[in-house]
Amino acid sequence: MAKEHIDPLELSLTGGETFNLVEALARRGVSRREFLKFCTIMAGVLALPVDKASRIARALESAPRVPLIWLELQDCAGCTESLLRASRPTVGELVLDIISLDYHETIMAAAGKQAEEAKAATVEKGGHIVVVEGSIPLKDNGLYCCIGGKTAKDILFETVRGAIAVLAVGNCAAFGGIPAASPNPTDAVGVADLVKDVPVVNLPGCPLNVVNLTATVVHFLTFGSLPAVDHLKRPLFAYGKRIHDNCERRPHFDAGQFVEEWGDEGHRLGWCLYKMGCKGPETYHNCPTVRWNDGTSWPVMAGHGCLGCSEPNFWDTMTPFYERLPEVPGFGVEATIDKIGLGLTAVAAAGVAAHAIGSAVRKKAAGASQEQEE
Amino acid sequence: MLRRVYVWEAPVRIFHWAHVASIAVLAFTGYYIGDPFVTVPDETAQTYLMGWMRAIHFVAAFVFGLGFLVRVYWMFVGNRYARWQDWIPVSRERWAFFWKQLKYYIFLEKERPHYMGHNPVAGLSYAVFGVMVLVQGLTGFALYAEPYAGGFWRAAFGWLLTLFGNQTLRLVHHALMWLFAAFFVVHLYMAILADVEERNAAITGIVSGVKFDHTSDH
Numbered sequence: 001m002a003k004e005h006i007d008p009l010e011l012s013l014t015g016g017e018t019f020n021l022v023e024a025l026a027r028r029g030v031s032r033r034e035f036l037k038f039c040t041i042m043a044g045v046l047a048l049p050v051d052k053a054s055r056i057a058r059a060l061e062s063a064p065r066v067p068l069i070w071l072e073l074q075d076c077a078g079c080t081e082s083l084l085r086a087s088r089p090t091v092g093e094l095v096l097d098i099i100s101l102d103y104h105e106t107i108m109a110a111a112g113k114q115a116e117e118a119k120a121a122t123v124e125k126g127g128h129i130v131v132v133e134g135s136i137p138l139k140d141n142g143l144y145c146c147i148g149g150k151t152a153k154d155i156l157f158e159t160v161r162g163a164i165a166v167l168a169v170g171n172c173a174a175f176g177g178i179p180a181a182s183p184n185p186t187d188a189v190g191v192a193d194l195v196k197d198v199p200v201v202n203l204p205g206c207p208l209n210v211v212n213l214t215a216t217v218v219h220f221l222t223f224g225s226l227p228a229v230d231h232l233k234r235p236l237f238a239y240g241k242r243i244h245d246n247c248e249r250r251p252h253f254d255a256g257q258f259v260e261e262w263g264d265e266g267h268r269l270g271w272c273l274y275k276m277g278c279k280g281p282e283t284y285h286n287c288p289t290v291r292w293n294d295g296t297s298w299p300v301m302a303g304h305g306c307l308g309c310s311e312p313n314f315w316d317t318m319t320p321f322y323e324r325l326p327e328v329p330g331f332g333v334e335a336t337i338d339k340i341g342l343g344l345t346a347v348a349a350a351g352v353a354a355h356a357i358g359s360a361v362r363k364k365a366a367g368a369s370q371e372q373e374e
Numbered sequence: 375m376l377r378r379v380y381v382w383e384a385p386v387r388i389f390h391w392a393h394v395a396s397i398a399v400l401a402f403t404g405y406y407i408g409d410p411f412v413t414v415p416d417e418t419a420q421t422y423l424m425g426w427m428r429a430i431h432f433v434a435a436f437v438f439g440l441g442f443l444v445r446v447y448w449m450f451v452g453n454r455y456a457r458w459q460d461w462i463p464v465s466r467e468r469w470a471f472f473w474k475q476l477k478y479y480i481f482l483e484k485e486r487p488h489y490m491g492h493n494p495v496a497g498l499s500y501a502v503f504g505v506m507v508l509v510q511g512l513t514g515f516a517l518y519a520e521p522y523a524g525g526f527w528r529a530a531f532g533w534l535l536t537l538f539g540n541q542t543l544r545l546v547h548h549a550l551m552w553l554f555a556a557f558f559v560v561h562l563y564m565a566i567l568a569d570v571e572e573r574n575a576a577i578t579g580i581v582s583g584v585k586f587d588h589t590s591d592h
């Protein structure tokens with residue numbers, strides 16, 4: 001048992017002052033019981049056995065402070081909104097706040113020069129985590145997103161220097177997101193397209209689900225490593241399974257019970273949204289299991305199909321959002337693949353019929369000329 | 375003189391009819407998967423229509439895939455009518471016959487050329503068919519790999535998902551179904567035409583393997 005316990009202090013986390021998390025939480029009105037509940041939830045999100053919850057609790061209690069800098073680049077602040085959405089701060093947010101959060105433009109009290117100096121000091125010390133929200137425009141030397149006179153690209157490179165990891169939150173920071181949608185007027189890219197020397201973890205979603213950010217940080221503090229990721233650098237605990245395979249409407253899919261129209265009988269009965277263009281069958285995310293807003297609901301539960309927001313270029317590849325299949329390039333909007341295909345088959349049948357007539361005529365002509373010869 | 379010639383060996387015939395059957399099943403179940411036109415209003419726990427459609431689609435898909443592999447293998451070990459050169463014209467002579475046959479089909483030539491195996495136009499249509507099988511198989515198995523985060527299917531076909539994305543693969547897979555339908559219409563007509571015009575029992579030939587030869591000099 002003792003052997004299994006890795007003291008997080010053994011990790012070479014620079015700039016780590018230790019402090020009593022439980023006490024700090026208590027000061028903000030979070031009981032130890034609530035804290036342990038949070039640790040159990042984290043174990044669940046990370047797909048760990050429940051008994052790992054106590055290990056997480058131990059690790060967090062004695063965790064060093066890992067400074068976290070949250071950058072907003074070419075974004076809509078939707079992921080920040082997602083972080084703040086609750087009517088009261090959740091335990092997870094408080095943990096994140098106490099353990100980490102040093103610099104966040106939208107929610108910090110400090111402003112201007114003061115704030116910039118604090119950030120510079122954190123970067124100077126190194127060993128920090130950078131959270132990036134928003135894409136990075138590259139066109140025209142990146143002038144489409146400048147903050148305090150610096151381009152997003154420069155700010156990004158300045159901030160990730162000496163960092164332990166970069167967490168690219170939301171589809172924009174991960175893959176370019178909506179700014180990168182065709183025709184991508186600002187040449188927007190994701191963090192991993194630029195940052196090569198610091199490990200990048202992508203936490204896409206539109207917006208990010210904060211549970212997954214918290215769990216990634218908790219994983220890091222507990223095990224001293226970043227979680228295992230897929231080929232798109234997304235943690236497997238959150239993006240390893242398909243929406244469609246965990247969806248509560250899946251029995252209706254298998255049964256053959258589909259919503260045909262918004263508000264119809266099937267929609268009221270909670271049937272499958274496949275025919276309404278649900279992209280759950282091609283989207284990897286843990287929405288059905290962790291849900292949103294403290295586990296209240298998620299889009300499909302609320303009766304709306306999945307848009308595939310955790311997948312690269314979803315704005316281009318998952319559209320039209322309310323159709324099952326994409327439009328056929330080169331044909332009109334109304335021309336579905338079935339109309340085109342049926343037309344093709346009809347043309348083939350017509351051609352065959354015409355050829356049959358031609359062949360009959362030829363045979364008759366050949367017969368007639370033969371008769372003449374005889 | 376009428377001579378019986380054993381043209382289509384068993385693996386060729388088995389491949390042919392396995393494909394006819396599996397494609398019919400795949401097109402029907404596939405169409406349902408693409409556009410579930412029947413909704414079952416019964417108790418959810420008692421129904422499994424889409425589940426069965428998918429399960430049958432996958433079983434037929436394996437018949438389809440294995441059948442094709444057998445046929446490709448037979449291209450190298452089968453008789454001279456089964457060779458890959460019968461599908462893909464490479465020799466100059468075959469190309470010459472090809473144009474002759476094509477001219478006959480578009481009424482520019484009066485006499486129907488005679489072949490024991492595939493005529494070169496039909497042969498080339500099977501090469502096109504082969505490409506269709508390949509594309510349909512690759513897109514199909516890529517979609518099949520989708521629920522798996524790792525393992526064999528993901529390793530073998532997951533790269534297609536990364537390269538093209540699910541929606542494109544689905545569209546291509548769906549479009550190919552219609553190409554198979556169009557192929558079927560033309561192919562069936564050509565087979566009947568050959569049977570009637572050559573009086574060589576082309577159609578029973580693909581069942582029994584035996585075709586008739588009217589030209590005694592062959």
Ligand code: HEM
Pocket residue numbers: 281325396397400401403404405407408409428431432435436438439510511513514515517518519544547548550551554
């Ligand atoms: C002639 C052969 C085939 C035809 C005509 C055919 C037809 C179709 C069609 C029309 C769809 C629906 C596509 C959509 O609109 O989303 C489909 C889905 C699918 N097909 Fe095929 N298919 C064929 C062969 C195969 C093969 C060889 C595989 C390999 C396993 C395969 C696997 C699949 C899968 C996995 C799906 C998606 C099922 C789902 O999303 O639940 N198909 N097929």
Ligand code: HEM
Pocket residue numbers: 386389390393394397398445456491492493496497500503558561562565576577579580
């Ligand atoms: C979807 C349905 C079908 C497909 C995909 C298909 C495909 C093929 C292929 C690939 C070949 C070449 C055989 C080889 O070299 O191994 C072939 C030959 C043949 N098929 Fe079909 N076939 C279909 C349906 C039919 C049907 C329904 C008939 C008869 C009524 C038929 C009659 C023939 C005949 C007679 C040949 C030999 C033609 C020749 O000498 O070139 N096929 N078919």
Ligand code: SF4
Pocket residue numbers: 243244245247248249250251253271272273274278279280281300305306
């Ligand atoms: S609602 Fe969407 S994710 Fe859920 S079963 Fe239907 S298609 Fe799949």
